[in-house]
Amino acid sequence: MAHFPKPAEGSWTEHYPGLGTGPVSYKDSYDPDYWQQEIDTIFKKEWLCVGRVERLGRTGSYFTKEFPWAKQSIVVVKDREGTVRAFYNVCRHRGNKLVWDDYPNEETSGVCRQFSCKYHGWRYDLDGSLTFIQQEEEFFDVDKDSLGLVPVACDVWEGFIFVNLDPEPQQTLAEALSPLSEGLAGYPFGEMTQTYEVRSEVNSNWKLFIDAFVEFYHAPVLHQRQATAEESQKLASIGFEGLHYELFSPHSMVSSWGGMSPPKDPRMVKPIENLLRSGLFGPWDKPDVVNDNQDLPPLLNPSKHRSWGIDSFLVWPNFMILFWETGWYLTYTYWPLGPSKHLFESTLNFAPPENASQRAAQEFAFSTFKEYAFQDANTLEATQTMIESEVVDTFMLNDQEILCRHHHAAVREQVKAGGRPTSYPWMPAPASANGE
């Protein structure tokens, strides 16, 4: 029995006719040819989030980002005008990697006045222009102006830095993120600078971890032992129902109720959670930057339900932002490393703690998150190996898994179109230009 209302069509899935309700093939999650098509039509054409502007605190602050799936390395830097720029991390002289420390394949960060190649000392200004050639007179027909670092399209939305490997991106960043770009604007991301960042190589296709994080149907089962016995029994018997699902193809979101902020019944929670006033849903006490009186951006808590706990947005193609009612946010990024392997990166972002108690509550939220992530990641490897066995070729997706169905379908549409499609068969046709 539904505890929360569904659309008039009777289900979230059928609200989007054309999305289908049948079993789904997962060959898209291990086939090497399909993986390469995803790289070519999605990852090399879309805006990809590589981090926050807070990582670039000063003029000359930089970090590198490795894109082994494209055989590329990127350096992102704040120039003298304060503009965030991105360049391919390759010296114009003889192709040495420009910025790296100790191990050429590892990411690095720092602050510099200019970039200087380790090999022969060519130097580049923060805007990418070539400023110095060692023994310039030894070269023939040098035109330094034409030998700057090769730029990568780079733009910033609400403090998130995105790059696009397409030399001529199909869309601006704001267009590509629409309607999330407007609908999530104004959230106090910039105030939540107390950040934990973790990463892990996971032996599964990148889409399988997205599948795991765009549905909460698994939570009462896979994570049941994380709750008290009484609470987990209750959760398992009820199962999970989302408050709201919405497709902004190719983006999507799920809105869910949440548990403890603070919990109604102290018996629901474990002893240490009571003492630290924290748990999976983060610290129970909201920071001042997100107090009850503050208006949330329009796309958050779409059902306006009083039990609202979390909204999870998939920012196409591989970035997720999870907004907790308790006043912090999570990000997940999934980088494909091969048909059956990806790099998972996550950040937990809190308002800076004002005292030790707040700091400990955040530390416990991190500890809890990590316990869940371990369970999720290892389960994915178990899934990956078995879908590859091809004993079963199509799989069942229920209404609470609409975003899994949608994400695979949106990937399929983009692979078919060779780039971002202008429409999706399950979405209403965009209003025509003359307003008919």
Add this chain to the structure above:
Amino acid sequence: MMSDTATLPPGFADLDPFADWALDTWRERYEKRLASSMDEMQAFYDAMMPRLTEILEHCDRFDLQDLPDDARNLLLMAFSLCEASFPVEAWRQPRVPDSGSADLEMVREPPL
């Protein structure tokens, strides 16, 4: 990495036997958890839990950016308790069940 004899504030001498849990980084705290027996973690948990509220009250008297060393050690022990609480309260084993080879690399964590 702290020494095994990290000093604690006056009034917390009962926690001295557990001062080796005062570890600087999440990685060190997590690895100590994995390397500990359930009996060791239970003893740490049983000693810390009744004092946790007092630990936080003591540390809250100071500017978080300028904690005295002995208070900082206490707070780091509370962070270790966060790690040890899962085996004790939920798993009955040091590792997350069914987590196999899964591991996480901490890229950045807030300094203390």
